[in-house]
Amino acid sequence: MGTIFDIAFLMATLRAATPLIIAALGGIFAERSGVINLALEGKMLTGAFAAVVVSYYTSNPWLGVLAAVLTAAGMAFIYAVASIKYRANQVVSGVAINMLAAGLTVFLVQVFFGTAGMSPAVTRLPNLGPFTPIVYLAPLLVGMSFLILYRTPWGLRIRAVGEHPKAAATVGISVINVRYACVVISGMLAGLAGAHLSIGTLSVFVRDMTAGRGFVALAAMIFGKWHPLGALGAALLFGFSEALQMRLQGGGIPSQLIQAVPYIFTMIVLAGFVGRATAPAALGEPFRNE
Amino acid sequence: MQPILEMRHISKRFPGVLASDNVNISLFPGEILAIIGENGAGKSTLMNILFGLYQPDEGQIFIKGEPVKILNPNQAIAHGIGMVHQHFMLVSPFTVAENIVLGAEPRRGLSLDINKAKKAVSEVSHRYGLRVKPEATIEELPVGVQQRVEILKILYRGAEIIVLDEPTAVLNPQEIKELYAIMQNLTSQGKSIIFITHKLNEVTNISQRVTVMRRGKVMGTVATKDTSPAELANLMVGRQVLLQVQKNPTEVGNTVLAVKDLVTQDLTGEKLLDRVSFEIRAGEILGVAGVEGNGQTELVEVLTGLRRAHSGSVHLNGAEITNFTARQVKERKVGHIPEDRQKRGLELDFTVQENLIFGFHYKPPFAKHGLLNKQGIAQHADRMIEEFDIRTPNSETITRSLSGGNHQKVIIAREMHQEPDLLIASQPSRGVDIGAIEFIHRRIVAHRDAGKAVLLISPELSEVLSLSDRVAVIYEGQIMGIMNSSEVTEEQLGLMMAGIRPENYHPLEERSPVHGR
Numbered sequence: 094m095g096t097i098f099d100i101a102f103l104m105a106t107l108r109a110a111t112p113l114i115i116a117a118l119g120g121i122f123a124e125r126s127g128v129i130n131l132a133l134e135g136k137m138l139t140g141a142f143a144a145v146v147v148s149y150y151t152s153n154p155w156l157g158v159l160a161a162v163l164t165a166a167g168m169a170f171i172y173a174v175a176s177i178k179y180r181a182n183q184v185v186s187g188v189a190i191n192m193l194a195a196g197l198t199v200f201l202v203q204v205f206f207g208t209a210g211m212s213p214a215v216t217r218l219p220n221l222g223p224f225t226p227i228v229y230l231a232p233l234l235v236g237m238s239f240l241i242l243y244r245t246p247w248g249l250r251i252r253a254v255g256e257h258p259k260a261a262a263t264v265g266i267s268v269i270n271v272r273y274a275c276v277v278i279s280g281m282l283a284g285l286a287g288a289h290l291s292i293g294t295l296s297v298f299v300r301d302m303t304a305g306r307g308f309v310a311l312a313a314m315i316f317g318k319w320h321p322l323g324a325l326g327a328a329l330l331f332g333f334s335e336a337l338q339m340r341l342q343g344g345g346i347p348s349q350l351i352q353a354v355p356y357i358f359t360m361i362v363l364a365g366f367v368g369r370a371t372a373p374a375a376l377g378e379p380f381r382n383e
Numbered sequence: 384m385q386p387i388l389e390m391r392h393i394s395k396r397f398p399g400v401l402a403s404d405n406v407n408i409s410l411f412p413g414e415i416l417a418i419i420g421e422n423g424a425g426k427s428t429l430m431n432i433l434f435g436l437y438q439p440d441e442g443q444i445f446i447k448g449e450p451v452k453i454l455n456p457n458q459a460i461a462h463g464i465g466m467v468h469q470h471f472m473l474v475s476p477f478t479v480a481e482n483i484v485l486g487a488e489p490r491r492g493l494s495l496d497i498n499k500a501k502k503a504v505s506e507v508s509h510r511y512g513l514r515v516k517p518e519a520t521i522e523e524l525p526v527g528v529q530q531r532v533e534i535l536k537i538l539y540r541g542a543e544i545i546v547l548d549e550p551t552a553v554l555n556p557q558e559i560k561e562l563y564a565i566m567q568n569l570t571s572q573g574k575s576i577i578f579i580t581h582k583l584n585e586v587t588n589i590s591q592r593v594t595v596m597r598r599g600k601v602m603g604t605v606a607t608k609d610t611s612p613a614e615l616a617n618l619m620v621g622r623q624v625l626l627q628v629q630k631n632p633t634e635v636g637n638t639v640l641a642v643k644d645l646v647t648q649d650l651t652g653e654k655l656l657d658r659v660s661f662e663i664r665a666g667e668i669l670g671v672a673g674v675e676g677n678g679q680t681e682l683v684e685v686l687t688g689l690r691r692a693h694s695g696s697v698h699l700n701g702a703e704i705t706n707f708t709a710r711q712v713k714e715r716k717v718g719h720i721p722e723d724r725q726k727r728g729l730e731l732d733f734t735v736q737e738n739l740i741f742g743f744h745y746k747p748p749f750a751k752h753g754l755l756n757k758q759g760i761a762q763h764a765d766r767m768i769e770e771f772d773i774r775t776p777n778s779e780t781i782t783r784s785l786s787g788g789n790h791q792k793v794i795i796a797r798e799m800h801q802e803p804d805l806l807i808a809s810q811p812s813r814g815v816d817i818g819a820i821e822f823i824h825r826r827i828v829a830h831r832d833a834g835k836a837v838l839l840i841s842p843e844l845s846e847v848l849s850l851s852d853r854v855a856v857i858y859e860g861q862i863m864g865i866m867n868s869s870e871v872t873e874e875q876l877g878l879m880m881a882g883i884r885p886e887n888y889h890p891l892e893e894r895s896p897v898h899g900r
Binding site: 240244245246248249250252253256257259260261262263264265266371374 | 455456457460466468471473474475476477481482485487490493494495536540
C-alpha cells in the first residue's frame, strides 16, 4: 500500500479535485439562489474548448483562461434567460445546455482545426511549483465564496432568494437580478474549471473531455450540503477516487472497471452518507413578479 | 385632521373579475382601521396595490395629502408603508436579526455588520416592547413570535402605516390578546394601523373605524362604537344573515346507517375507535361533537373506505358495507365532504370542471366507452356552478384560484349532486366565510328535509348543536353518549367531551343506558 499512497498520489488527488472544487462552487452559487444547476457539465466543456481555441491562436494560455470564463458565462446567460426569464423547466433546459455544449464543441473543433473530436496541442498554463496556478486558486475561491455567502449583505440576499423568494421580494430585493448574477457567476466558475482540464492538466481539447465531472461536482455540492467548505471536502474525496483510478490502471484489473471507480464511489457516497441534505427551499421554482 | 393615507377611486381588473371597484379608504394618524369582508371581497387586492405589488387600473394614493405612485415594495417602504403578510415572509433557516435587516443591512466595509444588526434589532424591539431574541432562528420560534418578527421587520424600516393582513388567522387566543396589546402600543406611539380580517368579533375588539368590503366594493365605513356585529354582517353579505339555522321538525324514516361495535387500531395496536355504535335514520342529522383528534377523523375514514375496521360492522340501508372500498361506498350513494379539502377534497391545480366529477368520472354522462366526455362534463359543471352558486369566472378555471368558500362549494356540489342517501360532512364550514357557511348549512338541512341521513362532524359546538337532531360525543375513540340536541346543554356536552360519562353525573336515580335514546 505504501507504494500507492505517496506524494505523487497526493498531488494527483489535488489536481483531480481542482475542477470539481471550482465547478461545485459554481453549483453552490446558482442553487443557493434557487436555480438548479444541471448545466455545469456543459459549461465546463464549453470553457475547456474556448480555452484551447484562444490559446491556440494567441499562444497565451492566460487569454485562454479568460476566454473560458467569458464563454461559459455566456452559455450560463442563455440558461439564465431560459430558466429565469422564461421560467422554462430548469432540469430540461440544463440538460439542453449540456447537449448543446457537447454537440457544438465537436462541430467547432472541426471548423477551427479541421480534425474530428480532438484539437492539436496548444500552449498550456505554466506550472508554479508542482501545479498550475488554478490549483492554488481553488482554495482561495472556496474562502471567497464562503465569505461572500455568509459574511456579506449580498450573500444574505442570495440565500434569502433561494429559500423564500417572495420574502426577499417584499423587502425590495430583485429576485430576478440576484438569480441572473448567480447563474452567470456559476458559469464563470464552471468555465475556469473547464480551462483547468484542457490547458491545465492537458494541452488539448478532446470531445466530451469533462466525462461527467460536472455531475460529480454537482454531487460534491450536494454531499457538501451546498456549503463551500463542505463542497471542498467532498470534492477532495472525489478527487481522491479519481487519482486512485489512475493509479490502479495497468494493475491487471479490467480497465473499464477501474474507470468506473470514481462514479461508483460517487453513487455510494450520495446514497449512503449524505444524510439529511437540505437543499434551498425554493430550489427549482421559477419566480414570477406579481 | 388630515388622513395619513388615502386611497381614492381605486379600480383593479383581473381576467374575469373586478377585484377593486372604485374603492375609497382613508386612514388617520394613530388609529386602527379595520377592513372587513368575506374571502374574495377584494381586501388583499387593495393592500397589494398599496404595497406596490399590483398597479391599479384607475385611482390614486395620497400620503399626508400628497399624491404618490407606488410601483414596487421598495417605494412603499420608502413612503413608510409596512405590511405583515398573512403568510409570513420570513426565511426559516435565518436568524431573527438576519430576517429583520434583510434588504437593508448594516455594513462594515463590504461585509454584513451582524453585531450592529443585532443591536438595531434589540433597540427597535425595546422601543416598541416586542421581545424577541435576535440570535434565534425563525424555525425554532412559535408563530406568535414569528409574527412579532414580521412587525419588527417593518418597524426597523421606519414604517408609519402598518398593514396587518388577517393577522389572527394563525394565532391562538392568548397570542391574539398579545397582538391586540402590541397594536394598541403601536398606535399610542403614533403608528397607524390597517387591520384586515373577516372575523366580526375582532373588529369590535380593537378598531376605531370599520370599512366593509364586498365583491370589490366598499359597502360603507362606520365608527366601531356606533355599529354592531349584526349590522356589519349585513353589510358584508348584503342581506340579513341567519345567525340561527332555521330547521323544522321532520318525520324520521328507516335506519340508513347502522354502525355496530366498530373498532380500528393504529399500527401499534392502540384503539383509535373503541366499540363505536350508533344509527342514523332517514330525515335526521346526527352530529358528532368532540375535541379534535378523539377519533373523528378515523371514524369518517372507516365509513368512507379509507381505513380498515378491525372489528364491528357498518350497514347501509340494511346491507353490510364494512370495509368496502371508497368507490364501493360511493356507489352505494354515500357523499363525503372531507375535513381537509385541500388534501383530500380537491386537486387544486385541476379545473373546476374536473373537480366536480372526481369519483364519478368513470360513469356516464362523464365517460363513454372509457373516454371522458368533455361535453357532458362541461354541461354538468355549468349546472353545478349555477345551482351551488360557485363564484368562478368559468368552469375551466383552475380551482386553486377560487376562495376557500368556493372550494368548499365545489366539493359540496360534487358530493351532493347524486343526492346521497347518507351525507358525511366533516367540518364543512372550516375556514370559509359567513356567506358560504350559511349556504352550506342551508344545503345540509335541506338534504335532511328531503329525507336523507346526514352525519355531521365538527369541533364547533355551536355548529353541531344548531344543525343536528341528535348529538353524539366522542372521546378517545369512544362514544360517550348520544342525546337529542334540543334537550342537551352546552355544559353537559362539555363534560362529556372531557371524558365524563352522563351516568357519572346524572342527577336522576335511575341510570339511563349510554346509547339508550
